[in-house]
Amino acid sequence: MPDTELMIPTMAEMAAKNESPEVLFWVGCAGSFDDRYKKVTLAFTKILNKVGVRFAVLGTEESCTGDPARRAGNEFTFQMLALGNIQVLNMYGVKKIVTACPHCFNTLKNEYPALGGHYEVIHHSTYLQQLIDDGKIGLQGGGSFKGQKITYHDSCYLGRANDIYEAPRQVLETLDAELVEMKRCKTKGLCCGAGGGQMFKEPETGKKDVNIERVEEAIATGATTIAVACPFCMVMMSDGLKNKEKEDSIRVYDLAELLVQANEL
Amino acid sequence: MVLAQQILFLAIFGTACWLIYQRVTLISRTIRLGKAEDRLDQPSRRLSTMLRIAFGQKKMFDRPVVGLLHFVVYAGFLLINIEVLEIVLDGLLGKHRILAPLLGGFYTVLIGFFEILALGVLLACLLFLVRRWILKVDRLQASRHREMNGWPELDASVILILEIVLMIAILSMNGADLALQRLGSSHYTPTGPFLISQALLPIFTNWNEANLILFERIAWWLHIVGILGFAVYVTYSKHLHIALAFPNTYFAKLTPMGTMQNMPEITGEVQAMLGLPTDNPGQAAVVPDRFGAKDVSDLSWKSLMDAYSCTECGRCTSACPANMTGKLLSPRKIMMDTRDRLEDLGRNMQQNGGKVVDDGKSLLGDYILDEELLACTSCNACVQECPILINPLDIILQLRRYRVMEEAQAPASWNAMFQNLETNQAPWKFSPADRFNWASGRSS
Structure with missing residues (x-):
């Protein structure tokens, strides 16, 4: 499906037509501005278009959830952003949110309620798994991943923070690929090194960068694809592969991108 | 002689209780220096967490071998205390094995069971020392982790050695008791052979009654004074987890791990700054x-x-x-x-x-x-x-x-991130007007 045919309505447009969507797609800052992650955003909207879900985005009315500010210790900036977002979301009467960013997911789901924002929040891995379970999206034919090794890197804010370990793996299982686990996975999964505000600063002095430690584990599995479900993990794993000069032999993809590739959407 | 022992016992027991009481009071006062936070909600969920995690040691079994060894020491600690109860009663009342006549044949079975635990604790503690001293498990090494230097490293070894000494004391005390029973010594009422300590009998073969009694008394005193000393020591040691693991798991956070504690005290100010209606208008914000x-x-x-x-x-x-x-x-x-x-x-x-x-x-x-x-x-x-x-x-x-x-002390790049968030609503320096450009090719 060419991008030009994608329907991506905004909440404002829908409200003007007196319509409301089934689900709001929360794009997040990386999904909006990061060149690499914009591809994930488009892949996910392709899937939403394909299955015919009535969704909308906030467009320019969306702001950062405030997660990096809060983790860095700046509660004022966090609450400014959070209260602003909650005002917009409540104005549109949003009930259900899906997002491809585990940090946005965690903040919207676990931290907005204390500030008056109560929504059903779903991470796109769970959402994709539900679409697969409902038979709305599935693999036709063998798929381009047959026989390939894929390893899944757990995002801390999805896994330990919110106990989501199986949904992303179930999505990957439909690809008919060989899913191989890294030495440290699921509850024991090793961080990519970007959480807690680390994405926005240089690492402290040490003997190694965290993403190098993690990417070495991924390489050791022999996988040719590292599947991720988080924009920060994607940056860190991609940088790690470049550092190891493996960026041509091992690719980093988000779950939604893999589904789009496998289904030739 | 019996009375003198009773008085000595009472003095030691009383002192230990007093010292423990002092320490517990001080520890609880320093804990209460902290800020109030309600952790009394959802009592049934809290109770079940405590039963699973502390009582059932669920997370210890993430590493099955260590989990099992630890469980042996834990079960020993809990159950051998029943025997300690008897020892305390004997000490205070000047009796010997006060429960034996009350429980009859079951007493021998019970002591046998405690002896199995004691042997288990002894072996587990030895293996724990092997892990620390010979296998040099990385996370336990002061050479690898600076916070373990000095007292913490010593503390760990002291506890394990003390537990080994206590277990040796209990087993040899029972062994000498058996030998005295066989000699028909007047104070040592026959109980039948104890499961583990009967294996120690050959050691005592040629001992006379007086020496056996002396040995039995030394082992008895070593065991009980050791336990009381251990109880006092624990309140100064990292080993306090044997008591605090229970309340600590009961009061643990119940929200998903990713949730950071809110700061409601600044919400009013932020609302006012944003021109939003405040949650509690008319009330002065508590700064x-x-x-x-x-x-x-x-x-x-x-x-x-x-x-x-x-x-x-x-x-x-x-x-x-x-x-x-x-x-x-x-x-x-x-x-x-x-x-x-x-x-x-x-x-x-x-x-x-x-x-x-x-x-x-x-x-x-x-x-x-x-x-x-x-x-x-x-x-x-x-x-x-x-x-x-x-x-x-x-x-x-x-x-x-x-x-x-x-203190506004953050790395420069974090300050830049904060500024971007405040002016562009994104952590990077992009114009908010460009936020929807990713969809520029869409048909709407």
Whole structure:
């Protein structure tokens, strides 16, 4: 499906037509501005278009959830952003949110309620798994991943923070690929090194960068694809592969991108 | 002679109880230096967490071999206490094996069961020493982890050796008792052979009655004085987890691990700043003395209980991505520093008539350094690893709040990020007007 045919309505447009969507797609800052992650955003909207879900985005009315500010210790900036977002979301009467960013997911789901924002929040891995379970999206034919090794890197804010370990793996299982686990996975999964505000600063002095430690584990599995479900993990794993000069032999993809590739959407 | 022993026993027992009472009072007073936080909600869920995690030791079995060894020591600790009850009664009343006539044949079975546990504890503690001293398990080595240098390393060995000595005392006491029973010694009522200690009988073959009685009495006193001494020692040691694991798991956080504690005290101010209606109009906002935490008194009481509950096993540190890549941060050190600070304040209170007098020190700066805080990725691996639900991340994030909100001390790149968030509503320097450009090709 060419991008030009994608329907991506905004909440404002829908409200003007007196319509409301089934689900709001929360794009997040990386999904909006990061060149690499914009591809994930488009892949996910392709899937939403394909299955015919009535969704909308906030467009320019969306702001950062405030997660990096809060983790860095700046509660004022966090609450400014959070209260602003909650005002917009409540104005549109949003009930259900899906997002491809585990940090946005965690903040919207676990931290907005204390500030008056109560929504059903779903991470796109769970959402994709539900679409697969409902038979709305599935693999036709063998798929381009047959026989390939894929390893899944757990995002801390999805896994330990919110106990989501199986949904992303179930999505990957439909690809008919060989899913191989890294030495440290699921509850024991090793961080990519970007959480807690680390994405926005240089690492402290040490003997190694965290993403190098993690990417070495991924390489050791022999996988040719590292599947991720988080924009920060994607940056860190991609940088790690470049550092190891493996960026041509091992690719980093988000779950939604893999589904789009496998289904030739 | 019996009376003299009774008086001596009462004196030792009373002193131990008094010392423990003093320590428990001091520890609970320092925990209550922390900020109030309600952890009494959802009692049935809390109870079930405590039963699974502390009583059932669920998380210890993540590592099955160590989990099993630890379970043996734990079960021994719990159940052998029933025998200690008998010993205390004997000591106070001047009796010998007061429960034997009451329980009859079951008594022999019961002691046999305790002896199996005692042997298990003995072997498990030996293996724990092997892991520390010979196998040199990384997370337990002072040479690899600076926070283990000195007292913490010694403390761990002292506890294991004490437990071994106590178990040897109980088994040899029973063995000598059996030998005396066989000799028909008047005070030693026959109980039938005990399961494990009967194997010690050959040692006592040619001993006369007087020497056997002397040996039995020494082992008896060593065992009970050892246990009372151990109980006092525990209150000064990392080993306090044997008691605090239970309340600590009961009061553990029940929200998803990713949730950071809200600061409702600033919400009114932010609402006013944004021109939003405030939650409680007309009421003057209660401004806290301090944003975040600089010292232990700014932390939740639960973080302080966490600190006393930590047994320094280092599972948190061994799973910490910052620590394993050579950064200064060690979650175990965060907990140990917090306890060290509490101990210092406890002494401070004792010296100043129950009040803390400012000593010019604080947890942040004098114990925990900025570089440690800044290395944290908030990945929750430390929280996940802790077998008794200690949360080092809560402390780290509270200390960060103080540095950033009270002192505006953040790395320059974080300040730039904050500024971007405030002006562009994104952590990077992009215009908010461009936020929807990713969909520029769409058909709407």
